[in-house]
Amino acid sequence: MTYLESAVPLAPTQPEFELAHRTARLKSSLVRDILAAAAQPGMISFAGGLPAADLMPPLPLEAFANSALHQYGTSEGEPAYRSAVAEWIGSMGLEVSAEQVLALSGSQQGLDFAAKLFIDEDSPVLVEGPTYVAALQVFELFGADIASVPLTAEGPDLAAFEALLATRKPRCVYLIPCFQNPSGTCYSPAARAGIAELLDRYNVPLIEDEPYRSVALDVEHPMTPICALLHRASWIYLGSFSKILWPGLRIAYLAAHPALLPHLVRLKQAADLHTQRPGQAAVAHWLAGGTQASDLGKLCSGYRLRRNAMQAALARHFGDIADWQTPRGGLFFWLRLRGELSATRATLDKALAQGVAFMPGEAFFPDPLQGRQYLRLNYSRSTPEEMERGLATLAACIRGA
Ligand SMILES: Cc1ncc(COP(=O)(O)O)c(C=O)c1O
Structure with a gap:
C-alpha cells in the first residue's frame, strides 16, 4: 500500500448493489486525495489551490x-x-x-x-x-x-x-x-x-x-x-x-x-x-462596498511576495533540472523536468513519506503519459522557510527517482 492509499482509504471494489454504468468512469480526484494526505500534521503542501486565509477580507457576518x-x-x-x-x-x-x-x-x-x-x-x-x-x-x-x-x-x-x-x-x-x-x-x-x-x-x-x-x-x-x-x-x-x-x-x-x-x-x-x-x-x-480595490491590492501584494520567494527557492533547487515561466497570476508554478527526469505518482508517494505534497503532471492531461515530465506547485500557502525546505526535499526525491 502506498502512502497516499494509507492516508486516503480506497472504497470497496465489489459493491453488493447495482450502480449506474457511469460510475465505472467515476475517478477519484487526485487533488482532493492529496489534499487529505497533505492535511497530516507537519506536511509541507505545494499540492492544492487553496488561497491564503490570512489574505481574505473579514466576512460580513x-x-x-x-x-x-x-x-x-x-x-x-x-x-x-x-x-x-x-x-x-x-x-x-x-x-x-x-x-x-x-x-x-x-x-x-x-x-x-x-x-x-x-x-x-x-x-x-x-x-x-x-x-x-x-x-x-x-x-x-x-x-x-x-x-x-x-x-x-x-x-x-x-x-x-x-x-x-x-x-x-x-x-x-x-x-x-x-x-x-x-x-x-x-x-x-x-x-x-x-x-x-x-x-x-x-x-x-x-x-x-x-x-x-x-x-x-x-x-x-x-x-x-x-x-x-x-x-x-x-x-x-x-x-x-x-x-x-x-x-x-x-x-x-x-x-x-x-x-x-x-x-x-x-x-x-x-x-x-x-x-x-x-x-x-x-x-x-x-x-x-468600497473595499474591492484595496482588498484585491492587498491580496495580490501578498501573493507577489510569496510568488517571488518561491521563484527564488525554485531557482536554487530546480534551476538545473527543470524549466518554467514565472506565473503572472494565479496560484501555481508549472515545471517541466529536463531530460529523462519524471514526477510520477511513485515520486509523489516518496515525497509524501518525507513530508512534502505536490501535484504530478499526469493528473492534468486526458492521456496521463503526456504529464510525466511535469509537476504543479502551489505557492500561496507556504512560508519562505517551508518553500526552502520542501523544495530541497522534493528536488532530492526527483533526482533520486
Ligand atoms: C480552473 C478551475 N475551475 C474551477 C475551480 C473550482 O472553483 P470553485 O471553488 O469556484 O468551485 C477551480 C478550483 O481550483 C479551478 O482551478
Whole structure:
C-alpha cells in the first residue's frame, strides 16, 4: 500500500448493489486525495489551490444573521447578487444582463452543468493540454471523448486548435484563458481573437472558466473574456469568488448565452434548488462596498511576495533540472523536468513519506503519459522557510527517482 492509499482509504471494489454504468468512469480526484494526505500534521503542501486565509477580507457576518435569508430562495439566485455580478462581469469587458446570471454553489457546479448539457457517451470535447483536473473528472464521468490542444506561452496553438475543431467536431470547448490551471498561461489578445474567430467559424460552444482572473500579479494587456468576442457561437462564462474571498462559502456564478440559460436554470433546480442565500448576500455586500480595490491590492501584494520567494527557492533547487515561466497570476508554478527526469505518482508517494505534497503532471492531461515530465506547485500557502525546505526535499526525491 502506498502512502497516499494509507492516508486516503480506497472504497470497496465489489459493491453488493447495482450502480449506474457511469460510475465505472467515476475517478477519484487526485487533488482532493492529496489534499487529505497533505492535511497530516507537519506536511509541507505545494499540492492544492487553496488561497491564503490570512489574505481574505473579514466576512460580513450581518448577512448570516439576517433571518430573512434563512428561508428558501430562487434557483437563479438573489436579485442583488445577480445584478452585482452582472456589473462585475461587465467591468471585465463582457456585457451581460442580471437575467443572464445564475448563482452557483462553486464554479465546479458550472462544470457539472456544462457536462450535463453538452456531453453524451463518446461526445467529443476539446480542452487545453494540460487542463484543470476536476474538469477532466466531470467530463470523463459523463463519457466525453476528450482531445487536448497544446498550449504555447501565448495560449493554444491556433493551427492545432483549428485542426481539432475541423476533425473532431467537438460538442464544446473548455478553456481557462486567465492564469490557466495548472500552467499559469495567460492568453494574449491575439490568441483570444483567434480562438473567438475559429469558434464562430465552426460554431462550437465555449465554456470559459476564470476563477483566477483577479489574482493578477503582473498583467500587461487587457484580458477580454473570449465570450465577449463571439458573434455566432454560444457560450457559458464561469466565475468564482473562491480564490479572492471565502472559498468555504462556495459562492460562484455563470453567465450564459440567452439560448442556454433556461437549460442551466433547470439543471440548477434539479441539482440543489439554489445556492445558499447568506453567502450570496455576503458577496453582494463586498461587490457593492468600497473595499474591492484595496482588498484585491492587498491580496495580490501578498501573493507577489510569496510568488517571488518561491521563484527564488525554485531557482536554487530546480534551476538545473527543470524549466518554467514565472506565473503572472494565479496560484501555481508549472515545471517541466529536463531530460529523462519524471514526477510520477511513485515520486509523489516518496515525497509524501518525507513530508512534502505536490501535484504530478499526469493528473492534468486526458492521456496521463503526456504529464510525466511535469509537476504543479502551489505557492500561496507556504512560508519562505517551508518553500526552502520542501523544495530541497522534493528536488532530492526527483533526482533520486
Ligand atoms: C480552473 C478551475 N475551475 C474551477 C475551480 C473550482 O472553483 P470553485 O471553488 O469556484 O468551485 C477551480 C478550483 O481550483 C479551478 O482551478
